[in-house]
Amino acid sequence: MASTFFGLHIGYSGLNAFQASINTTANNISNVQTDGYSRQEVNLTPSSAMRVYQKYGSTGTGVTAESVTQIRDEYYDQKYWYTNPSKGFYDRKVYYLDQIETYYTDDAANPGFSSILGKMFDSLDSVKGNAGDTSVRNEFVSNADKLCTYFSSTATSLQELQSTINDEIKTTVDSVNSIVKKVTLLNKQINTIEQQGAKANELRDQRALLIDELSNIMTVSVEESEVVNSNYPDMHTGATMFKVKVNGQLLVDTYEYNELDVTVRSAKHNQSDVEGLYDVIWKSSQNTFNIGSNQLSGSLKSLFEIRDGNDEQNFRGVVADINSEGVRLEHLSTANINEMNLPDKGSFTVNNYTFTYDGFKAEVDGDGNVQSVTLNVDQAISPSIVEKIRSQQLEIGESVNFKGIPYYQNQMNTFLREFATAFNDIHKEGKDLNGDHGISFFVADDRTQVREGGEGDFDVDVRELLAKAQEEENEKAAAAGETPKTLQYATFYSTDDTYYRLTALNVDVADAITADAKKLCTTRYYEEDGETATDKGRDAYDLTEKLLELESNRTFYKGNGADKFLQCIYADITVDTQECETFLDNYTNVIDAIQAQRDSISAVDEDEEALNLVKFQNAYNLAAKVIQVMTEMYDQLILNTGV
Numbered sequence: 211m212a213s214t215f216f217g218l219h220i221g222y223s224g225l226n227a228f229q230a231s232i233n234t235t236a237n238n239i240s241n242v243q244t245d246g247y248s249r250q251e252v253n254l255t256p257s258s259a260m261r262v263y264q265k266y267g268s269t270g271t272g273v274t275a276e277s278v279t280q281i282r283d284e285y286y287d288q289k290y291w292y293t294n295p296s297k298g299f300y301d302r303k304v305y306y307l308d309q310i311e312t313y314y315t316d317d318a319a320n321p322g323f324s325s326i327l328g329k330m331f332d333s334l335d336s337v338k339g340n341a342g343d344t345s346v347r348n349e350f351v352s353n354a355d356k357l358c359t360y361f362s363s364t365a366t367s368l369q370e371l372q373s374t375i376n377d378e379i380k381t382t383v384d385s386v387n388s389i390v391k392k393v394t395l396l397n398k399q400i401n402t403i404e405q406q407g408a409k410a411n412e413l414r415d416q417r418a419l420l421i422d423e424l425s426n427i428m429t430v431s432v433e434e435s436e437v438v439n440s441n442y443p444d445m446h447t448g449a450t451m452f453k454v455k456v457n458g459q460l461l462v463d464t465y466e467y468n469e470l471d472v473t474v475r476s477a478k479h480n481q482s483d484v485e486g487l488y489d490v491i492w493k494s495s496q497n498t499f500n501i502g503s504n505q506l507s508g509s510l511k512s513l514f515e516i517r518d519g520n521d522e523q524n525f526r527g528v529v530a531d532i533n534s535e536g537v538r539l540e541h542l543s544t545a546n547i548n549e550m551n552l553p554d555k556g557s558f559t560v561n562n563y564t565f566t567y568d569g570f571k572a573e574v575d576g577d578g579n580v581q582s583v584t585l586n587v588d589q590a591i592s593p594s595i596v597e598k599i600r601s602q603q604l605e606i607g608e609s610v611n612f613k614g615i616p617y618y619q620n621q622m623n624t625f626l627r628e629f630a631t632a633f634n635d636i637h638k639e640g641k642d643l644n645g646d647h648g649i650s651f652f653v654a655d656d657r658t659q660v661r662e663g664g665e666g667d668f669d670v671d672v673r674e675l676l677a678k679a680q681e682e683e684n685e686k687a688a689a690a691g692e693t694p695k696t697l698q699y700a701t702f703y704s705t706d707d708t709y710y711r712l713t714a715l716n717v718d719v720a721d722a723i724t725a726d727a728k729k730l731c732t733t734r735y736y737e738e739d740g741e742t743a744t745d746k747g748r749d750a751y752d753l754t755e756k757l758l759e760l761e762s763n764r765t766f767y768k769g770n771g772a773d774k775f776l777q778c779i780y781a782d783i784t785v786d787t788q789e790c791e792t793f794l795d796n797y798t799n800v801i802d803a804i805q806a807q808r809d810s811i812s813a814v815d816e817d818e819e820a821l822n823l824v825k826f827q828n829a830y831n832l833a834a835k836v837i838q839v840m841t842e843m844y845d846q847l848i849l850n851t852g853v
Contacts, residue, residue, distance in 0.1 A: 214847075216271075217840040223272030224833030227254055230275040231826040239815045239823075246419030248276065248280040248812040249819075250411055286808045290801070291425040291432060295508035297595055297801050298426035301792035302512040304646035309371060310618065312782050315362050323776040326360050329353050331761045337732060338751040338758065342643070347727035351719060356650070358717045363439050369484050372615045375517040379488050382427060382510050383470045389424045390454070390467040393417055397464050405448040421454070431455045444683035459492075469493040477556035479607025480520055480616035482623065482713055486519070502608065518607075519614020525552040525606040527583060529560060530593050532596050536567065536586045539604060544579050547710050548627035551620045552606060558585065560604040563595060578631075613786055618779065621767075622714035625775050626652075628766045630717065633757065637813060640753040646695025648731035650820045653720035654711050665681075685801040781848040 212217075231252045232604050241247040257271040318324025330353040333346070395416045398571050403410040424430055437449040454462035471493040474486050490499040490510075500506070501514050527539030537558075544550045552574075557566045567585040575582055591599075602800055610616075630652035640648040679695075687694035723729045734753045762771035 218271040221833050221836035222595045226274045227275045228826050228830040233823045234278055235819050239819050242814040246415050248282045248415050249280050249814045250280050253277045277409055281812055283811045290804045293800050294425040295429040297797040298509040299507045301788050302509045304794050306516045311783050326357050330357050338754040341751045343733040344386050344727050347730050351727050352388040353601055353718045361714040361717050368619055369617050372484050372517055375513050376487050376563050379513050389420050390462050391463050394465055394467045401449045407657055427510050428456050430508050433607055441594050455817045457500055478553040481551050481553050482619035517610040517613045519610045519612035520616040522609045522611050522614045523551055524609050527604050529599050529602050529604055536584045538582055538584045540582050542580055547574050547580050549624045556606055559605050560599045561602045613782055621779055625767045627709040627712055628713055628718050629772055632760055636756050639734050642731050643728035652719045654716040667703050767808050
């Protein structure tokens with residue numbers, strides 16, 4: 211039977227249990243503002259009943275504080291980790307798209323493209339009224355130079371932003387590695403504690419908070435399972451396996467982890483990219499981390515899309531021939547050379563084979579349409595590989611379906627090439643105040659190409675090239691005993707002799723015109739019938755009228771005139787920004803709703819804990835009262851009973 215003094219033990223068990231409850235409540239209150247903390251609860255269970263040899267059979271032995279566990283719902287954790295990558299994805303996009311949008315702002319405080327272009331044509335209209343006045347000419351040249359400065363500064367700002375994002379990619383990868391290392395250390399500490407029968411509540415909270423942070427960077431899946439003793443399957447070991455996967459590959463495997471790393475690209479993917487862009491790889495295997503996977507979201511993928519987004523306008527073609535000159539491509543993704551975004555040097559992949567090239571040539575017709583491109587491959591290609599890649603799709607860089615920095619760089623390049631071509635073609639028809647033939651007005655300030663006959667620029671008279679190409683065709687046909695083909699106007703010429711080298715980064719007004727405004731042409735050098743020019747006087751402006759038409763009466767960009775360029779490109783950036791802001795708001799609302807559900811279960815409620823504090827205090831006082839009553843009973847039994 212139970213000891214006479216067993217009632218003291220029952221009261222004592224109540225004191226212990228409710229002391230633990232009060233301490234746990236105090237811990238909850240102390241952590242009411244702690245990020246990631248889950249409220250804890252003491253699990254009270256009746257102590258095992260004791261058998262007594264009485265009619266009633268057994269008696270209770272008090273209460274036991276079985277464990278202190280965190281109140282957390284895994285369902286809402288999984289929903290949070292599933293949705294959080296989308297929020298992180300659009301959050302970074304909105305942040306950087308807002309910056310890109312500011313580059314194209316045009317207002318009184320920040321004059322942009324439309325304002326500068328308008329001033330340039332206004333000053334050109336002033337030249338029309340007084341073509342012989344060099345001061346008026348200088349004003350126009352100055353405003354034209356400001357237009358070039360606008361494009362070069364905008365393109366430079368985009369490159370600087372691309373470098374900033376590139377640095378953030380490396381920082382983000384370092385953050386991922388830091389998180390997974392911490393998770394593996396926590397896994398070890400959690401298992402060490404829980405194998406001894408305790409609950410590592412605070413450590414589990416820290417681990418969950420790290421997964422929250424990781425899920426903002428990339429889409430992850432989390433699995434936790436108990437470690438089973440194969441010899442005694444029903445035995446509780448207390449240890450668990452904790453795995454974190456990304457793209458189906460293990461990032462964390464309980465005590466082991468796979469690090470990511472960055473590697474510098476060997477070549478550009480887009481013409482105006484900065485040097486030294488990073489790709490992400492798995493550090494142990496050096497395999498590429500598939501950042502473009504449809505299964506992946508998060509801030510890391512967002513950074514890549516902003517940095518590399520070319521709206522799928524990267525260069526592609528079909529391998530038509532492979533010879534001593536290189537790899538010849540046809541059926542190209544780019545119709546017109548002015549729209550091409552092909553880097554001077556780079557690498558390409560075809561049928562899982564990767565090669566590098568150093569320079570290229572393009573066959574272009576008189577309308578600027580690219581017929582074929584030959585890549586100057588700088589390594590030998592074996593005959594067996596030749597047959598495997600012939601007629602296969604070839605791709606330079608990556609096709610990224612988003613309007614990021616490379617897209618906006620290429621849109622500016624495309625517009626400038628079209629505009630400079632039209633402006634220069636008209637200007638070269640003219641005669642300057644010195645009586646000389648007109649030269650190119652807009653040029654690339656880094657032209658250094660050298661051809662037969664000396665140094666020249668990239669916009670030479672293509673008739674010379676046509677004559678040379680026809681001569682080569684005649685010699686080739688004669689040697690083969692065939693009839694030579696009659697080449698059409700500008701059937702073939704290298705990209706060194708087109709406007710392809712002109713970009714927003716290097717566009718400039720010709721130095722000769724900047725130094726001497728007299729070289730600005732306002733009147734034609736030849737009459738319409740092609741005979742020698744008749745001097746119309748220094749104030750003639752017939753050519754100026756044609757140049758003024760370029761502001762709005764000629765199509766340059768997406769079916770619009772030059773004055774609509776900003777509207778078109780600004781529409782792209784604002785539409786994308788608004789779309790991302792809408793998605794960000796939607797996912798933020800979803801995340802807030804999920805977090806509210808998490809908080810309703812796991813967060814510390816001050817009112818509830820205050821109520822618990824009173825409740826457990828009363829229970830503790832009652833347990834103490836039990837001991838007091840028992841003490842009085844035993845006093846009566848011991849002191850007042852007996853002979």
